[in-house]
Amino acid sequence: MTPVAETPMPTLLCVDDEQNILSALRRLFRGKGYRVLTADSGAAGLQVLEQESVDLVISDMRMPEMDGARFLQQVRERWPDTLRLLLTGYSDIHSIMEAINRGEIYRYITKPWDDNDIQLVVRQALEQRALEQERQRLELLAQRQQAANDAQAAANRRLKQNFITTIKILSSIAELRGTNLTGQSRQMADLARKIATQMQMDSKEAQDVFVAALLHDIGKIGFSDDLLKTPLTLMNGTALGQYRKHPITAEQLLMPLEDLRGSAAILRAQLERFDGKGFPDGLSGFAIPLGARILALVADYYNLQQGGMVQRHLREPEARSLILDGSGTRYDPAVVTAFRQVFDADGGDALAGVEVLSGELVPGMVLARDLVSREGLMLLAADHVLDARMIRQVQDFETKSGMRLPIFVQRKGVP
Incomplete structure (x- = not known):
């Protein structure tokens, strides 16, 4: 069993040039659980403070060479966390105010004092000091925790950015073999994320769509150069069968990575059609993941312009017109609407x-x-x-x- 740490005994320093006053204070507080140190002058009190850790100082006002105001001022400057009380045996308001202003004393006590009153003042002062120290400790702890949280958040942001950068590099490598223009996958990903945002998908879902668009051709990694260059409308037989399986290959490549499983599911369904005539599972309507419905539209929009679907490279307005015409058959009408809204919002420049x-x-x-x-x-x-x-x-x-x-x-x- 771990022993409970004992609370240290509070230490008081009593400073007065009269020995009978010091003896009275020592007797009063020692019996109440305090460690009491004494000094017969301000200079001697400073020497004690240099050697001992003191919680509270009780100083007389009228002392030779260094009065209580000057002494407590030095205590405040050198040991600001030590509480300061002033004993005064005469009604000199000017001297009391000087001690308050220079020494920033907690309280002043008149001589002769009432034992109960002075004990209460000391106890309250130490309790307040303990509360302030605890507040400072908790505040420092909170600051350290916030700094640690900020550092962790920054590290997570760097990891996320490095992760996306790695995905983009993989996408660029895939483009070197394909027929797409350099950077087209990134343009597709940007447009897909815009549509996802327009459809109010949450940030994680939109990120999955973005990554899936970057890696939409990763399942074609084993295609021959001839097959990569063949438009979809000219494929038949074995070539067409191989093409229709590339979404499954893409899913299998990404599934071992937990962070990419959302994107893997999107890639598997990227060739599905809203009317159920797609591949590989013949899904229809809302059974197709929303991210895949977005990717299917975006991929076709670019492939129509780059010769990936038909022999002729269509102009952008022609490709966009075909996308709009496919609403309800190839594409989800809601995705088509979001696609059009993105173009309208960007003044025709959705990229x-x-x-x-x-x-x-x-x-x-x-x-x-x-x-x-x-x-x-x-x-x-x-x-x-x-x-x-x-x-x-x-x-x-x-x-x-x-x-x-x-x-x-x-x-x-x-x-």
């Missing part, structure tokens, strides 16, 4: 931001899209706040590589 030259960048601008080199290397992630140093590095990169980077910043940062 985020305004394209600018590196020479037009100013500190404080925020990237609307990932900054990606022509080779597909991600230089900076979306939402990065640019500073002067980073702007110079971007400009130096362009100078050394001899090519202009596609830089998109959020509209609110463009004058």
Whole structure:
């Protein structure tokens, strides 16, 4: 059994040039559970304080060489946590006020004192001091806990950002084999997250949609180059069968990672149709996860423009028109509505931001899209706040590589 720690005995220091006063105070307080130290002058009292830990000082006002006001002032300056009481045997209001102002005393007590009164004053003073020390301890503990929480939150944010950056790098690697333009998966992910937000999905669900869009082609990792380049409308037989299984492959690749299981479920259902004519499970309507309904629309919107679905590369208005026409058959009408609302809200530019030259960048601008080199290397992630140093590095990169980077910043940062 762990022994209970005993509360230390409070220590009092009594300072007076009269020995009979010191003896009386020593007898009074020793019998009440206090440790009592004495000094016959202010200078001697300071010497005691330099050597002992004292909770409360009782000092006479009228003493030779150093009066009580001066002594208590030095106590306040050097040991501010030590409580200070003044004994005064005469009605000199000026001296009492001086002690109060210079020594910031807790109380003053007149001579001769009443034993019960002085004991009550000392007890109340020490109780108040204990309460204040406990308040300070709890406040410091709360500050330390908050600092620890803040540090943990910052670490979690870094881990989350590093996690997303890793996903984006994997997406860029997948794009190097596919037919999509560099950075298209990130554009798809941005649009998918906008639609998810428009449909009031919570942040975790929207994040799952975003990650699924980044990795929408990961199940094609084993496809031949010829199959990757073949539009969906030209596939048949074995090729079409292999294509329809890529969502299952994507799910299997991600399922071992607990944080990606939501995205894995979305990827499995990305080829399902709202009318039930999709693959691999023939789900229909609201049986299809909402994230998959969003991803199906967004993927088709881009694939129509890049030749992934039909031989001809459609212009953006044509692709958007086909998406709207597919409401209720291929696509969830509610997702189609959110898709249209996102475009309307962004003035026809749902992909985020305004394209600018590196020479037009100013500190404080925020990237609307990932900054990606022509080779597909991600230089900076979306939402990065640019500073002067980073702007110079971007400009130096362009100078050394001899090519202009596609830089998109959020509209609110463009004058």
